[in-house]
Amino acid sequence: MLSIFIKIIGVYIATLCFGILINVQPRSLNLCAVVGVLGYLSYVVNNMIFGGYISGSFAGAIAIGVFGMIAARYKKTPVIVFSIPGLVPLVPGGQAYQVMKNIALGNTSLALSYLNQVMMIAGAIALGFLFAELIIQVYNRIEKYIKLKKLEQ
Amino acid sequence: MDLRNNLEHGSKEYNKLVVNICLLASRILIENGSEMSRVTDTINHIAKNADVKDLRSYVTITGIMLSVGGVDAQIMEVNKRAYDLRKIAAVNYYSRQFAEGKISITHFYYLLSKIDNLVTYFPFWMKMVAAALLSGAIEIVFQGNFVVALQTSIIGMLGWTLFVLLNKIIKVEFVNEFTSAVVIGVLALLTVKLGLGNSADDIIIGAVMPLVPGVQITNAVRDLMSGNLISGPARGIEAIIGACALGFGVALSLNWFG
Known part of the structure; x- marks a missing residue:
């Protein structure tokens, strides 16, 4: 439990700092980090219940997509401001580095297994984003429909 | 400042200005790591708000081709790629202001061309x-x-x-x-x-x-x-x-x- 708490603080700091490095406006920085933490939390919760890093990345990406969209509407900035820093704890950067290091050192089979992980995680994250977009669009449709019904009455 | 009045709507100069604005905006977005669907979205929004018809665009990560009204296609190359989300947010903000009619089309162009000086950085x-x-x-x-x-x-x-x-x-x-x-x-x-x-x-x-x-x-x-x-x-x-x-x-x- 303590380790998860420490990791959440770590994710918060990492997301905030990545936001500073890619020059996010100060007024959106805190919300960026919150979106990152929410994404990482859904990754952790998914791992506790189902296990597996691919479905975890998918769940995390959905959470980042949905919460990022909510945050973007609240702050009136593009979603990308929240989704790119929020991805930092999920993104397969460490594995991408392992692929290249192992290829250069001649451990080809290890490199291939890491490459597999990179492709799977990147695909899962991209699919998660598409799914989040779907959720938002369905929500918008329902909202519109309810408004129309109210107008008719 | 408002040149919308003395720049006749639908004239050749007006269309040229719209094309230039779209090219600049999409270049800024691509250079700073926006995904392609968002770039096309932004261009279409700007064209809609500038009230020009028949906008055709071909957007790739290394260059943009764009024409308005079926004539005078323009090209813009994109050479560097970095991540600077404040510029993306700025383009979004200006586009929103233009849509609400708070800034004129020439002022919009001026802001986009001066974006390197307008965006602030962390120390x-x-x-x-x-x-x-x-x-x-x-x-x-x-x-x-x-x-x-x-x-x-x-x-x-x-x-x-x-x-x-x-x-x-x-x-x-x-x-x-x-x-x-x-x-x-x-x-x-x-x-x-x-x-x-x-x-x-x-x-x-x-x-x-x-x-x-x-x-x-x-x-x-x-x-x-x-x-x-x-x-x-x-x-x-x-x-x-x-x-x-x-x-x-x-x-x-x-x-x-x-």
Whole structure:
């Protein structure tokens, strides 16, 4: 439990700092980090219940997509401001580095297994984003429909 | 300031201005890491709000072709790619203001062309501290090794600072990534050799994190999945070469000192 708490603080700091490095406006920085933490939390919760890093990345990406969209509407900035820093704890950067290091050192089979992980995680994250977009669009449709019904009455 | 009145709507000059605005806006968006569907979206919004019809655009990651009214197609090349989300937010904000009629079309063009001077940055020391904290935090989250967190922070900060300084001096891509990776690897191995840390791998993974193109890889897959078969692979190749430069740099230092 303590380790998860420490990791959440770590994710918060990492997301905030990545936001500073890619020059996010100060007024959106805190919300960026919150979106990152929410994404990482859904990754952790998914791992506790189902296990597996691919479905975890998918769940995390959905959470980042949905919460990022909510945050973007609240702050009136593009979603990308929240989704790119929020991805930092999920993104397969460490594995991408392992692929290249192992290829250069001649451990080809290890490199291939890491490459597999990179492709799977990147695909899962991209699919998660598409799914989040779907959720938002369905929500918008329902909202519109309810408004129309109210107008008719 | 409002030239919308004396610039006749639908005239050739007006269309030219709209084309230039669309080209500038999409160049800023692509240069700073926006995905392609958002770029096309923004162009269409601007054209709709400027009330021009028959806008045709062809947007790729290395260049944009665009025409309004079926004549006078223009090209804009995109040479550099970086991540600066404040510029994307700024373009979004100006476009919104233009849609609400708060700024005129000429003022919109002026703001876009002066965006390099209008966007503010965090001070350099703050970015250095951010790189240090990012390296340390990522090391703790991914590897869970508390012994080397401080060392990772310092080495990550040095690597990132070297990367940025080299970026300013030499204009050759991927060489700065390679050099920074060599320095990070050598420093990490020296730290372990001197008995200041227990795992060089943990230090390296944390310290290269500010340089690793993980977000670019994900963006490439996103572009591919939205059906952009030119920009997706191009972005992916760029990310792979970046990761290659980092990995080979670290492997070189492992060969020398490992």
